[in-house]
Amino acid sequence: MLELKGITKKFDGKTILDQVDLTVNDGQILTIVGPSGAGKTTLLRCISGLEMVDGGQFLLDGQAFDPATNRDNDAVIGVVFQDFQLFPNLTVLQNVVLAPTMVLKKSAADAEKEARALLERLNLGGKADLYPYELSGGQKQRVAIVRALAMHPKLLCYDEPTSALDPDLRREVEEIILKLKREGMTQIVVTHDIPFAESIADQMLRVEPKE
Amino acid sequence: MHYVSQILPSLISGTGMTLSIFFWTLIISVPLGILVGLGMITRFKPLTWVINIYVWLMRGTPLLLQLIFVFYGLPIAGIVFNRYDAALFAFILNYTAYFAEIFRGGLQAIPVGQYESARVLRLTNWQTLRKIVIPQVVKIVLPSIGNEVINLVKDSSLVYVIGLGDLLRAGNVAMARDVTLVPMLLVGVIYLLLTAVCTLVLKRLEKHYSYWR
Ligand SMILES: Nc1ncnc2c1ncn2[C@@H]1O[C@H](COP(=O)(O)OP(=O)(O)OP(=O)(O)O)[C@@H](O)[C@H]1O
Ligand SMILES: [Mg+2]
Numbered sequence: 546m547l548e549l550k551g552i553t554k555k556f557d558g559k560t561i562l563d564q565v566d567l568t569v570n571d572g573q574i575l576t577i578v579g580p581s582g583a584g585k586t587t588l589l590r591c592i593s594g595l596e597m598v599d600g601g602q603f604l605l606d607g608q609a610f611d612p613a614t615n616r617d618n619d620a621v622i623g624v625v626f627q628d629f630q631l632f633p634n635l636t637v638l639q640n641v642v643l644a645p646t647m648v649l650k651k652s653a654a655d656a657e658k659e660a661r662a663l664l665e666r667l668n669l670g671g672k673a674d675l676y677p678y679e680l681s682g683g684q685k686q687r688v689a690i691v692r693a694l695a696m697h698p699k700l701l702c703y704d705e706p707t708s709a710l711d712p713d714l715r716r717e718v719e720e721i722i723l724k725l726k727r728e729g730m731t732q733i734v735v736t737h738d739i740p741f742a743e744s745i746a747d748q749m750l751r752v753e754p755k756e
Numbered sequence: 757m758h759y760v761s762q763i764l765p766s767l768i769s770g771t772g773m774t775l776s777i778f779f780w781t782l783i784i785s786v787p788l789g790i791l792v793g794l795g796m797i798t799r800f801k802p803l804t805w806v807i808n809i810y811v812w813l814m815r816g817t818p819l820l821l822q823l824i825f826v827f828y829g830l831p832i833a834g835i836v837f838n839r840y841d842a843a844l845f846a847f848i849l850n851y852t853a854y855f856a857e858i859f860r861g862g863l864q865a866i867p868v869g870q871y872e873s874a875r876v877l878r879l880t881n882w883q884t885l886r887k888i889v890i891p892q893v894v895k896i897v898l899p900s901i902g903n904e905v906i907n908l909v910k911d912s913s914l915v916y917v918i919g920l921g922d923l924l925r926a927g928n929v930a931m932a933r934d935v936t937l938v939p940m941l942l943v944g945v946i947y948l949l950l951t952a953v954c955t956l957v958l959k960r961l962e963k964h965y966s967y968w969r
Pocket of ligand 1: 579
């Protein structure tokens with residue numbers, strides 16, 4: 546369970562997030578919606594530790610923690626970026642096993658076995674040895690999801706997972722997110738696509754721009 | 757033909773000097789260039805400031821002048837190099853600046869998102885640099901580094917100014933002594949051979965890095 550209490554974020558003195566409170570229960574999906582510039586991405590970046598907050602606190606399973614400095618490998622927060630940010634110099638498989646071997650210190654064989662199983666589950670079975678440039682947008686996104694999952698995150702965050710995809714691929718992302726939910730993954734999804742948000746959400750948070 | 761075989765030994769020994777300057781400069785300047793290039797993009801302003809002045813000095817004045825300063829100027833300040841070390845020192849200073857500038861550009865071409873996705877995967881800065889950033893930077897900078905490498909082959913001829921016996925000087929000596937252009941023709945051919953080998957090696961390297969985009 547992730548809780549945010551009074552999270553405040555400013556850029557150059559301008560308040561973007563003002564006292565945000567929210568709770569995401571284990572295995573649930575929270576969607577964050579709101580107009581452009583409202584601070585959805587900023588909120589996600591605070592949760593994933595890419596931005597320092599100016600106030601408030603985070604609790605993970607009741608324990609206070611600071612995403613920006615936390616190095617505990619049992620409290621990883623996975624992120625699927627809007628533009629995926631796969632590593633272009635590494636194959637799909639290498640993208641996935643890099644962190645498990647270097648950070649979690651898994652053996653190459655274990656990491657590979659797990660990676661291949663995860664790739665299989667997201668229909669990427671035959672793609673392990675391809676480079677990112679050889680993949681379609683949807684495939685890249687699924688690799689990004691697998692790469693995040695391989696770190697056994699407590700929570701998986703997505704920024705605009707449908708924006709870089711063809712409309713007909715929207716269903717596919719939706720199915721993946723719901724499938725991961727059935728497997729118990731806690732997820733936060735930022736989107737401006739309200740129907741999409743409504744169809745996957747257990748809970749919706751609306752952020753509004755501060756004048 | 758007889759004449760060629762007569763002067764060839766001295767040209768070959770000159771080539772040895774040229775190659776020695778070339779290799780040592782390359783081997784030391786490339787890693788240094790990476791480090792200095794990293795220094796140029798750190799958030800520690802005093803460091804970037806100092807480096808920028810250094811790079812500006814090295815790129816803003818002729819290498820020939822730098823050679824003269826190192827060999828004839830530094831002794832005034834009590835720093836004495838022998839001819840060879842002075843040449844190497846000046847070349848390394850100069851080429852490190854050029855390489856640093858190239859690596860800075862390469863480093864800045866890597867999207868912030870690459871660092872961020874490495875960070876959320878909990879990779880350390882060093883792991884990120886080694887596994888993600890450097891391989892991408894190397895691919896980006898290879899063509900520009902290649903240009904500098906070719907330049908270095910030819911620039912090495914500047915060491916004549918402090919009296920080192922390189923290839924060009926060997927040709928020059930023979931030309932003055934025998935009053936013929938033949939030695940210089942040979943010198944040209946040898947430079948062409950050297951740069952051809954470099955070009956070939958660089959093409960190979962670029963090919964090696966072409967398996968991803
Ligand atoms: N690094 C930054 N420095 C300064 N201001 C920033 C920075 N990042 C975001 N902002 C500002 O914060 C506000 C919220 O930006 P954010 O990207 O979170 O919006 P968003 O809700 O994700 O919008 P969109 O739907 O367009 O993606 C914007 O006004 C933006 O200009
Ligand atoms: Mg956004």
